[in-house]
Every structure is written in structure tokens, then in C-alpha cells.
Amino acid sequence: MALGAASIDGQRFRRVLGNYPTGVTVVTAIGDDGNPAGMAVGSFTSVSLDPPLVAFLPTKSSTSFPKIRTASSFCVNVLAADQEPLSRGFAARGGDKFAGVSWSRTPSGAPRLDGAAAWIDCEFESVQEAGDHYLVIGRVRHLDSDGERLPLVFFQGGYGRFSPASLVAVPEPDFISHLRLADLSRTELERVAAEVGTECLAIAAVDDQLVVLASAGTPSRGAEYTRVGQRMPFVPPIGAPFVAWADDDAVRAWLTRAGRPFTDAERERHLALLTRVRARGWSISLGGGETGSGTQGELLDAIDSYDEGEADGRERVQRLGVELAHRFEPEHELEPDAEYDVRLASVPVFGPDGAVVLTLTLWGLPHPCTGADVRRFLDIALAAAHTIGKSLDDRSG
Numbered sequence: 001m002a003l004g005a006a007s008i009d010g011q012r013f014r015r016v017l018g019n020y021p022t023g024v025t026v027v028t029a030i031g032d033d034g035n036p037a038g039m040a041v042g043s044f045t046s047v048s049l050d051p052p053l054v055a056f057l058p059t060k061s062s063t064s065f066p067k068i069r070t071a072s073s074f075c076v077n078v079l080a081a082d083q084e085p086l087s088r089g090f091a092a093r094g095g096d097k098f099a100g101v102s103w104s105r106t107p108s109g110a111p112r113l114d115g116a117a118a119w120i121d122c123e124f125e126s127v128q129e130a131g132d133h134y135l136v137i138g139r140v141r142h143l144d145s146d147g148e149r150l151p152l153v154f155f156q157g158g159y160g161r162f163s164p165a166s167l168v169a170v171p172e173p174d175f176i177s178h179l180r181l182a183d184l185s186r187t188e189l190e191r192v193a194a195e196v197g198t199e200c201l202a203i204a205a206v207d208d209q210l211v212v213l214a215s216a217g218t219p220s221r222g223a224e225y226t227r228v229g230q231r232m233p234f235v236p237p238i239g240a241p242f243v244a245w246a247d248d249d250a251v252r253a254w255l256t257r258a259g260r261p262f263t264d265a266e267r268e269r270h271l272a273l274l275t276r277v278r279a280r281g282w283s284i285s286l287g288g289g290e291t292g293s294g295t296q297g298e299l300l301d302a303i304d305s306y307d308e309g310e311a312d313g314r315e316r317v318q319r320l321g322v323e324l325a326h327r328f329e330p331e332h333e334l335e336p337d338a339e340y341d342v343r344l345a346s347v348p349v350f351g352p353d354g355a356v357v358l359t360l361t362l363w364g365l366p367h368p369c370t371g372a373d374v375r376r377f378l379d380i381a382l383a384a385a386h387t388i389g390k391s392l393d394d395r396s397g
């Protein structure tokens with residue numbers, strides 16, 4: 001039964017609003033006495049991209065906010081899952097909240113807590129009254145995140161952590177139509193991630209990009225999570241499974257995306273990669289044993305900078321891709337007892353017309369793993385890809 005405004009008491013208000021989960025931040029600043037001040041805040045939100053604004057709502061009864069208010073800048077520290085004790089400390093009234101806490105300074109001078117999942121360095125834009133709270137708007141000056149840390153979560157008065165079974169990308173106009181595929185793949189994606197014990201991605205080719213449509217599970221080694229919605233340039237040797245079964249025009253278009261004309265030898269090498277993917281039915285790229293030129297780590301950095309819209313991102317991926325082509329689709333078959341550093345292992349999902357519509361891509365596999373392990377992981381992924389392909393057939397028929 002819905003109750004009218006007159007019946008809303010504080011307890012009920014808190015209980016009902018507690019159904020809305022939040023992250024946990026600690027807002028910090030250096031007070032005018034030169035000492036750091038901070039308070040735990042769940043009411044943090046982003047407000048505007050242009051200009052970049054964020055907001056939080058401190059209660060008027062807070063003894064820390066008046067100290068924060070005297071500073072010209074403040075830092076919003078997004079707590080990581082293992083920082084629950086820090087949240088408790090900063091939610092307590094009084095005492096030296098910074099005792100035993102390690103921190104450094106943001107570019108604007110506010111305290112940045114070590115180990116946080118993200119930090120957002122702001123100047124005060126405005127402070128307005130909002131009932132028994134203030135509404136503080138901050139203008140973002142600097143920010144960064146640590147992609148490897150999962151956030152601490154607050155829900156119904158308790159702390160928890162975020163562990164997605166699977167995530168599907170927020171629709172963007174150019175890949176809305178592909179998201180139906182991601183939805184259809186979700187159960188299989190979750191199953192593969194659980195059986196292999198690593199992160200499994202559903203990736204689609206959209207024009208000249210590859211887009212991570214969905215992700216399940218967590219990388220088994222220290223690799224970073226892949227952000228759903230992440231875009232990668234679809235340039236050789238990246239995306240080979242989307243081209244290996246395609247017609248000559250698609251192969252030519254892929255080779256042309258290298259950014260510069262290939263020498264005959266480079267062209268032959270890339271065509272040989274496609275032949276191997278087709279013959280094997282899967283695609284892998286190996287790390288390790290790197291000397292001199294580019295490394296897989298640099299390639300991942302370049303892919304990130306492309307995704308973040310940096311001007312030279314595509315060109316860097318193109319250059320490193322060609323330098324590292326020998327790490328993709330190794331010529332020699334995997335030996336069951338040999339150990340490998342497998343960066344990516346992908347299998348194709350075929351649509352009703354025989355074209356590759358998705359790849360299931362294993363990311364963050366254990367390192368090292370034996371050739372026999374890799375074959376087992378690939379077999380799990382291939383079975384899932386077959387099931388997804390079959391459900392696409394059933395729907396189109």
C-alpha cells in the first residue's frame with residue numbers, strides 16, 4: 001500500500017531509500033588549519049560532462065563538511081571493495097580520521113587516499129541548501145581510476161561488493177542492433193566464464209571497429225577487467241576471426257585498414273594468419289618472449305588510448321599490430337605439455353547466413369597454462385559458440 005506524504009517518517013524514508021544501492025566515497029580536503037578532513041559520502045553523483053561537474057550532499061550536522069568547505073578544492077575518493085574499514089573510519093564523528101591512513105595529494109592539493117578505485121579532484125562550483133543537507137557541485141579538474149579495483153557497495157545499510165554475473169553494454173546508436181546478440185549470449189557467456197574461471201567477452205565487428213558487447217566473470221590473473229562498450233580498431237592482425245571466413249572484399253578491407261600499404265611479405269603473413277584461424281576454428285594471441293620493438297602491454301595501452309579518443313590511438317594500434325603479428329595465430333600447433341602465455345583466445349559464433357557475428361573471447365587466462373589447458377578452454381568456448389549459433393538459427397527459421 002502506498003502511503004501519503006504525511007506518513008513519511010525518517011526510519012521509513014531511510015529504509016525505502018536504502019533499496020537504492022550506492023558506491024561509497026570519501027570526500028577529502030585540506031582545511032584552513034592545514035589538517036586533512038574527510039567524510040564518508042554515498043550521495044556522490046556525476047552531474048554534467050560539459051562542463052565536467054559532479055555533486056554530493058553533506059548533512060548540515062556534519063562536523064567535517066565545514067572544514068572541507070574552507071578549502072578551495074576537494075577530492076572524491078571512490079572506495080575499493082577492500083576499503084570497508086576506511087569507510088567506517090570516515091563515517092565516525094570526531095577523532096583523527098586520518099590516523100594510520102596513507103594518502104598523497106591530488107594536483108590541486110586535496111588528500112588522495114591510497115588504494116581507492118578512482119579519485120576525482122574538484123573545485124567548489126556551488127553550495128546550495130537542500131532541506132537538512134547541502135547540495136555541493138564540484139567542477140572536475142583532474143581524475144583517474146585504477147581499472148583493477150572493484151568498488152565497495154552500500155545497500156540496505158550494509159556493505160557489499162559488486163560481482164556481476166555478466167554485463168551488457170549500454171546501447172550506442174551504431175551497435176544497438178548487435179545488442180540482441182549479446183543478450184542471447186549471456187547465459188553461455190556466464191557458463192564459459194565459470195567453467196574456465198576467467199573473463200569471457202562477446203565482441204562484435206561494427207564497421208571498422210570491434211566492440212565489447214558483453215562480459216562475464218573476472219580475469220583469473222592480474223589482468224584488468226574489460227569495460228563493456230570498449231572499442232578497438234579492427235585492424236590487422238586484430239579481429240582475424242571476423243575475416244577468416246569472410247569474402248575477399250572483407251579481407252581486402254581489413255588489410256587496407258593497416259594504415260599503410262603492406263609489403264608482399266606482410267600481406268602473405270596476414271593471409272597465412274587467416275588461413276590458420278579458418279583451419280583451426282579458433283584464434284589466439286600469445287604474450288611473452290618479447291624483445292625490442294612493441295609488446296602486448298603497449299598494444300593494450302594503445303587500444304585503451306584509442307577507446308579514450310586520443311588522436312594517435314588508432315595509428316599506434318596499427319603500428320604495434322603489425323610489429324606483433326607474429327604473436328597472433330602461432331604457426332606451430334600447441335603442444336599439450338608446453339606452457340604458454342595466452343593473452344586472448346577467441347572462437348567464432350556463426351549467424352544463420354554463415355557469417356561470423358560475434359566472437360567469444362577469453363581474457364585473463366591463467367599464466368602460464370599448458371597447451372592441453374588451452375585446448376580444453378577452447379573446447380568449452382566452442383561448445384558455447386555452437387549453442388549460441390544454434391539459437392540464432394532457430395530464431396531466424
Ligand SMILES: Cc1cc2nc3c(=O)[nH]c(=O)nc-3n(C[C@H](O)[C@H](O)[C@H](O)COP(=O)(O)O)c2cc1C
Nearest residue numbers: 039040041042043057058059062063064091092093
Ligand atoms: C556508506 C555511507 C554513506 C554516507 N553518505 C553520506 C552522505 O551522502 N552525506 C552525509 O552527510 N553523510 C553521509 N554519511 C555519513 C557521514 O559519513 C557521517 O555522518 C559523517 O562523516 C560524520 O562525521 P563528521 O561529523 O565528521 O562529518 C555516510 C556514511 C556511510 C557509512
